[in-house]
Amino acid sequence: MTTAVGGVAPPRVPFSSRRTPTGFGMLLVAPVVLLLLAIVAYPIGYSLYLSVMATNPITGSQHLVGIANFRAALTSGDFWHAAGLTLYYVICVTVIGTGVALGMALLLRERFVGRPVLMAVIVLPWSLSTYAAGVVWRYVYSPQYGLLAGIAQHLGLHPFDFLSKQAVIPSLAIVHAWQFAPLGTYFLLASLQVIPDDLYKLAKVDGMGMAKRFRNITLPQIRMPLAIFLVLIGGQAATAFDLIYFLTSGGPGDASQTLTYDAYQQTFQDQDFGGGSATSWLLLVLVTVVTVGYYAVAMSSSRRTRKASS
């Protein structure tokens, strides 16, 4: 830098600094990267290592078994039973959760008495997390003292066993949707509120029905937040554990033994670290494949729509 002539103090040059932008940025990001390396990269590596080892739970001795743990998982009926249940659970949670989130968002877009109250209270289930939702709904579903059984009793109906073998997965999914949908409502509402009302009025004048207005005006606006919410809720459902632990502990029998619960049992109850790790990894692969596949479909369909509209 050259000094200004004439004894006047040089003006500060606004965009120079001793550090380059990359250096400054790195300085701020480095702590997080180091932290994540230590507390995320290590567990991933170690879990992969465990999945190819056989670990003796008593002596702690280990030896390499290659893909034997994976082969054992993939050839066992339990694994495929759990995988099927996981898929069923994910579909139920996604459908119910998205339905509730979208319904609430469309409702909150309208004007009605008590709207601010509803807006405020829908955050409550979300603040509880899934384990607490599991406890709370145990009291709703219980055939002996549950809220639903109580209502059935007052109406003179036969109480329905929500946690029976046939009903357990949809019943669990309802609880999960109850807890997670508010996040989706907030996401979707933010995007819905920027759609000008005139657009709907014009469409009405043009003679568009409700379904057509939804498809042509509403849906394109919320495609992006909806896609993100679907990925979030799907991932949540695929790895659900605490809710199942409190509500059914995998039961009745093995009717709610999803992959995550299976991995937990193998690891911490049967002390089979290799098998538990292998199951977790297979789950992770499944989730990744489904998410990437979903993204590919969503992206190509949104590209097609854009092309069609231009």
Add this chain to the structure above:
Amino acid sequence: MSTRRRVVLHLLALLALVWTIAPLAWILLISLTYHHEFASSTIHLLPHQPTLANYVRLFGRSAADWNGTIQPPNAYGPLIRSGLVNSAEVAVAVTVLSMVFAVPAAYALARVDMRFRQAGLLTIVATRALPPVATTIPFFVLYQTLGLSGTRLGLVIAHLTMTVPLLVWMGTSFFGGLPPGLERMARVDGCSRWRAFTRVVVPASRHAMTAMAVIAFLTSWDEFTFALIFNTGTSAQTFPPALSSMFFQVSVPTEVASATVLGLLPPLVIATLFQRYIRKVNLVGL
């Protein structure tokens, strides 16, 4: 708006309110019921004889039962109370540390014209995709060797794996939406990059940072899996595993209900107080 449409709209709103509130109201009502009334053959939708006895007994005092006999303090009281204290300590530590790590990083990833920006952000966010069960096993083994299992510090570290990537994601999408010239004024006035960040950007982001802190606190307070596996039965046990042992060992649902309500109050109160900020959390702008 036609009358019919208005009626339908209000009915739907009522339905939405009941769906949201009823499960919470029900566990609250059960916690205010005597076991005697609760165990009767008909289910009372409202307690005929409401009482705070379940709560009083959790706080280490005796209380009168429905017929006046004195009931001793609840044996699980100390467990639940120390669980609440541990949960609060862990959650506060997690909140402070998450903010210290995540806010500067999110700022840099959003607004500093640096290389590796996209790659850094993607890597950090991608770690969110890990299922918790996959990481509990390595943590469990590591903590056994390091002596961190059964400690609050161990749990704080485990919770940071969940909160830091989430807050970086939230923060990046927020800082990215601030007006582009915000720091320039400060830099013209002779501030360094760091001072421009602390003096101008941080004050302008109060609301978003409040939301981030609230979400870090809630994530830690609500966390169950790590807490169950590392700290069950130790003096560092947080509320969720304490409730879990009471839940699976005691068959007095009215008492379990009162303990549950105590543990749910902090997140419910915090979420209600700060819901204006939480509502604006936007993960879409990434």
